[in-house]
Amino acid sequence: MKIAVPIKFVPDLVEELTIDPNGTALDTSWLRLIINEFDDHAVEQAILLKERGGGEVTVVAAEAEGVDDFLYTAAAKGADHLIKLTGDFGSGMNSHAAARALADLLKDSKPDLILTGVQAHNDLDGAVGPLLAELLDMPYVGYVAGVSSTNDKAIARKEYPGGIIAEMEIKLPAVLGIQAAEQPPRYVAYNRIRQVMGTSKIEERTITALDLSGGVTASRMFQPESSQRATILEGSPEEVADQMVGILKELGML
């Protein structure tokens, strides 16, 4: 079975985020990038599927600082092919452009299963998976936490609120948005990554033009503005209740 895992890098929150002078995007000069956590889980799930049923795993990422290291780490975990999309991404990449670029790439390689992180914290619309499915004319299931597969079918576990779990059967090829792999992403010793660097190759594919159309544009980006502080009510439960009633009356809510 051929599994493709498109991943992306997102801002690392250990650095303080600042907004660029235009006020519509993050200032990238201090930005450090890290693998999107959900994509990390998608890679883990792909490797688990390969370990259980065999196959080939291809990890695809757009060029960014640190992407090579991540791709080699994926190879050390068991990924077979590493693809890096290169090109001029200076004008920004959105889910629509990413989905189009990925669809062009994956059309030829015809994977049986595409696993991708269900969302990313810098772009919570979670659109890459569904868009990709639409472009490739495949079914899509999102928020998946566990996958098993047979030759032409996959069974996706999806968690619902209230402790309900659904198992869905999907005809392959399909796209799944991964919320969590069945186990946390495994640790790869540093030496293993170094070894893989000598034996694996990152294949570069140039994206000539990005089609950003269909995406949203941010009109303003800003830090949360601090509103009034909370007031702590003190005293016995009766006193607190009295104060509470007073406040609610004051606000015209009672």
Place this chain on the structure above:
Amino acid sequence: MPVRETFWNIPHWAEIAQYILALLTAVVFVYGVTRRILRVRQGQSEKRTGHFWARIWSLVVQVLGQKRTLGELYPGLMHFTIFWGMLVLAIGTALATVDWDITLLFFGFQFLTGWVYIIFELTLDILGLLVITGLGMAIYRRYVIRPARLQNFPLKTLPRDDVYVLAMLAFIAISGYLTEGLRLAVTQPDWGVWSPIGGVIAAAFLALGDPNNQTLHLIVWGLHIASAFIILGSLPFTKLFHIFSVPLNIYFRSLQPAGALPAARTEGGMGVKEWKQFTWKQLLDFESCTRCGRCQDVCPAYLSSQLLSPRNMMIKLDAHLWEKDGRALHGDIIAPEEIWACTTCRACAQVCPAFIEHLASIVDMRRHLVDQGQMDATLQTALMNLGRYGNSFGQSERMRAKWTASLQPAVKDARHEPVEYLWFVGDYASYSPTLTEVTRKAADVFHKAGLNFGILFDAERNAGNDVRRVGEEGIFEMLAGKNMQALGKCKFETIVTTDPHTYNTLKNEYSWNGNGRPRILHYTELLDKLIVSGQLKFSKKLDYKVTYHDPCYLGRYNGVYDAPRRLIRATGCELAEMPRHGERAFCCGAGGGRIWMEEKPGRERPSEIRVREAAALEGVQAFVVACPKDVTMFRDAVKTTGNESRLQVKDLIELVHEAL
């Protein structure tokens, strides 16, 4: 003239039988020893030669002098008497054999005659008593006192080995005296007085009547000879093999600094998955364990009810080398919990009379687990942080020197200007919010002492001491490389560290090339020197009564015991020692990466055991430490043991700061 009456009353056939038995014994003995040698030689290569005279000196001090063994009084004396008694008796027997079977047989003379013989007789007669005394002490200790460390062996067959060895040795010694006594009772030579104990036994037989019972003598002699040959032949198959393995293990002991962990071997995968991936010296370690249990008595993991006992680990590893049932080293023989429980405090290796280097083997097994990604989630997070950000806190390197903000005068950036002292601050002192105040005080002390110092700011990385001991050699090498690169660009004369762990790895494990290793000091050493030179003066005299906890990586690993103590006294404080101090200091439980791992519930944590030890000291107000991790560990432990009002945990730098 006094002469040794060799084979008195022994018929010729018995004499011949003895030589046949000797030959058989030699065959079995050689087989047993060869079997052991071949097993040890299946290990990987490791260079342990060179420094011939230093190694010989170790043998003199530790084998003949029994220095480590005498570290504990009762078991020390017990072993000393058995060792020297048996050694001299063995030499005596060898001399008698030479006298009879070589010099007399081939050259027609005997040298055990006259006064030489009298000295010979007297010495052996008395030393035999020494052996019996030692064996008596051993039997009493093992079966009456029953110390905990001699109980609960992981292999049920071991107590049989113990009984066998003690019973046989006792039988040989007693039957030897009986043989002598029966002979003296009959022959009554003039020089009999020089065998006082044999004489007493002879007198007892005489009192019983029949002094001419030569049949009894022959039977006892036969039993004596047979038991002696049996123990000799079985020696390589019992714990008595330590007579050979331990001196070899001492001879081949590491002469590297204690803080320099052997590099990871990568043949067949990182670390040790199967026993043959251990080096021959590690296998000799396992073969040398006499199960004395001293390691177990000092192990913080064992004493806090973790699964690890260094004694049991060595016993199990040794047995594993001989197993044929195909059980796996990892999982079947040694559980991951045992391997991870070690704090790398080195207390075990410090007390081991056989000079076993437990840590090298434990870390080699950890290296395999790390290579397989088998570790708990918090350790995994710490390692990922260390790999990505260069610190275990998972914070940006830009935050590393945040504690310097608003310090006046500003701390110099050693990357931009030459300094005399490059202060390697370390992760905990830099990032831990609870330690910021202590770190700022250190900076203040350095300023007031007039030091020209600077730090690496965001170019500093975790030095990697504990990363290495966790078994992540790759990240250690990466961190060391980055630190060396940063240091290589700075001009400085001395490195001073806050953290003993940093100190250890910088001093003993970094490969300083080019100009060689710079002077590396722990801050306690530096301040001690400044006080001696008069550069640092105190204006106040503190009047606390304090106790001092030796950090493992400062004390046991690097022998820095006196500088911090002189510094404490210089501040005016009165120092009261805990029962376990200096090289016997009890670990806080944080080392070897334990601080990054989940704590398995135990009866009591090492830090709590330690705080209780300090709290038992009369009138002690402060628990003084010299390691940032200690501050974290013990501030927590004084709370959990309810000693918060009674004991204050202070870094030594805080005392110095207060006394300025």
